[in-house]
Amino acid sequence: MAAKRFPDRDEIAAVRAEAEPLENGATAESKRRVAGRVMARRDMGKLVFLDLVDRSGRIQLLCQAERTGEVDVHLGDIVGAVGSPAKSRRGEPSLMVDALEPLARIRTPLPDTFHGLTDVELRYRKRYLDLLMNDESRDHALVRSRAVAAIRRILDEWGFVEVETPVLQPRYGGAFAEPFVTHWNSLDEDRYLRIATELYLKRLIVGGLERVYELGKDFRNEGLSPRHNPEFTMLEWYEAYADYLAVAQRFERLMSYVAAELGCELPARWRRETVVEAIRSRTRVEIQLSHDRDALAAQMRDRGLSAPETDTWPQLVDELISKHVEPTLIEPTLLLDYPVELSPFAKRHRSIPGLVERFEAYIGGLEIANAFTELNDPDEQRLRFEAQLRLARAGETEAQPYDEAFLEALEYGMPPTGGIGIGIDRLVMALTGAASIREVVLFPAMRD
Numbered sequence: 001m002a003a004k005r006f007p008d009r010d011e012i013a014a015v016r017a018e019a020e021p022l023e024n025g026a027t028a029e030s031k032r033r034v035a036g037r038v039m040a041r042r043d044m045g046k047l048v049f050l051d052l053v054d055r056s057g058r059i060q061l062l063c064q065a066e067r068t069g070e071v072d073v074h075l076g077d078i079v080g081a082v083g084s085p086a087k088s089r090r091g092e093p094s095l096m097v098d099a100l101e102p103l104a105r106i107r108t109p110l111p112d113t114f115h116g117l118t119d120v121e122l123r124y125r126k127r128y129l130d131l132l133m134n135d136e137s138r139d140h141a142l143v144r145s146r147a148v149a150a151i152r153r154i155l156d157e158w159g160f161v162e163v164e165t166p167v168l169q170p171r172y173g174g175a176f177a178e179p180f181v182t183h184w185n186s187l188d189e190d191r192y193l194r195i196a197t198e199l200y201l202k203r204l205i206v207g208g209l210e211r212v213y214e215l216g217k218d219f220r221n222e223g224l225s226p227r228h229n230p231e232f233t234m235l236e237w238y239e240a241y242a243d244y245l246a247v248a249q250r251f252e253r254l255m256s257y258v259a260a261e262l263g264c265e266l267p268a269r270w271r272r273e274t275v276v277e278a279i280r281s282r283t284r285v286e287i288q289l290s291h292d293r294d295a296l297a298a299q300m301r302d303r304g305l306s307a308p309e310t311d312t313w314p315q316l317v318d319e320l321i322s323k324h325v326e327p328t329l330i331e332p333t334l335l336l337d338y339p340v341e342l343s344p345f346a347k348r349h350r351s352i353p354g355l356v357e358r359f360e361a362y363i364g365g366l367e368i369a370n371a372f373t374e375l376n377d378p379d380e381q382r383l384r385f386e387a388q389l390r391l392a393r394a395g396e397t398e399a400q401p402y403d404e405a406f407l408e409a410l411e412y413g414m415p416p417t418g419g420i421g422i423g424i425d426r427l428v429m430a431l432t433g434a435a436s437i438r439e440v441v442l443f444p445a446m447r448d
Helices: 012-019 120-125 127-133 135-157 198-206 244-261 275-283 293-302 313-328 378-393 404-411 424-432
Strands: 032-044 047-054 057-064 078-087 093-104 181-184 189-193 211-219 231-240 271-274 333-339 355-363 366-373 417-423
Touching (some): 012 032, 012 078, 012 093, 127 135, 135 424, 198 404, 198 417, 244 417, 244 424, 275 313, 293 313, 313 333, 366 424
Antiparallel strands (some): 032 078, 181 189
16 A cells, blocks of 8 residues: 655755766765655666655656565656665766665556657646646746745735735726626625726825735636636836836846746846837838828828728737837847827826826836836826726727726725736746746636
8 A cells, every 4th residue: 555645755856966976986975865756776686776756846766676676666756765865887976775665556657768858738637637747847847936935925014915805896097998797696696706806906106005916716707818818917116206217127026036046037127119119210110290080091091001901990000019019029128108199097298298207118028017107197097097998989999997996986086106017927938938828727718
């Protein structure tokens, strides 16, 4: 019968490090206990070599028959081993085993352990096999965990308070997106899975918490792509008495800190470019000449660019950004100062009419963050909601809904505030070099 537990075990990486400095063929006097999955077996007469793997790494087990007896272990079994750090005659860090204990038997054979699990769809559907067979997938999971821990550590150090806000909301908001809808039986009311935490976190700023953040899941009812999973993890933080320039400085410091914790490097100051300049330099389109939809479409067509007839003015500008600017932002970049029509919760720019104080952050052509000087004037916010209603009536399915409860909170006064949302999945993509978001989400959305 398999053991119920295997206490006081050492991580394989630590035992391997202890074996590294030994002479070839030498064995240490210390005793260590390791446990993991057997990923290779080689029989050499009365000596059996097993490769044992845990989350920290891999080590070779040297099983001599006179010490361990018959090695009743199969490829894929989970075992515990007690022995001494050693170096094989060929110089491989190992554990000279005194006792070997089966802990769980495998019932279904593992995929080819030499080639690994190469079927991409199978890797995503059976992530447990992917983690067993592919070191890179396991590394991505560990990098993500360490990145999130580092983010929490520095925000707590800066005096931010971690909070939780509703996932099921009576009215969604805080982003341009279509929501998922569910029904609350006991209330007999529909609820929306949140698309952002913004509007609830700002209520907490009104309430005097001053610096708040939330790390959690958001849900947007959109298509799947290498850059988007409909269920994704977002960090949002809000700081009273700050603006988007102060947020940019904090963002850069946070990115440098997280990268350093992971053994990476990011610049202390990211390059900066404005939206107007970025569009002009890449397309020769001047979006500030007119906020008239037909005039902008004519400009775009004159330069050989697509301008769909059904697109509104904000959608055309967004298309210019997403198709012609974003793919060029490879170096870590902050794209600043967006048109007001694209930013219903950002404060108007202090010196440039028609724009708001907002930036998005990019690495490798991938947007990873979105930040504002937050709009805190309830009258202006009401006008913005009304403008979004007009866009919705014009066919914009992702327009921001009118939220009277949020306006009521603003009526009590919200201090000048800077806020940001950072996509954790995309950040991990950037830090690991992953080509698809499915590589860094443990259980990505898949068609049943």
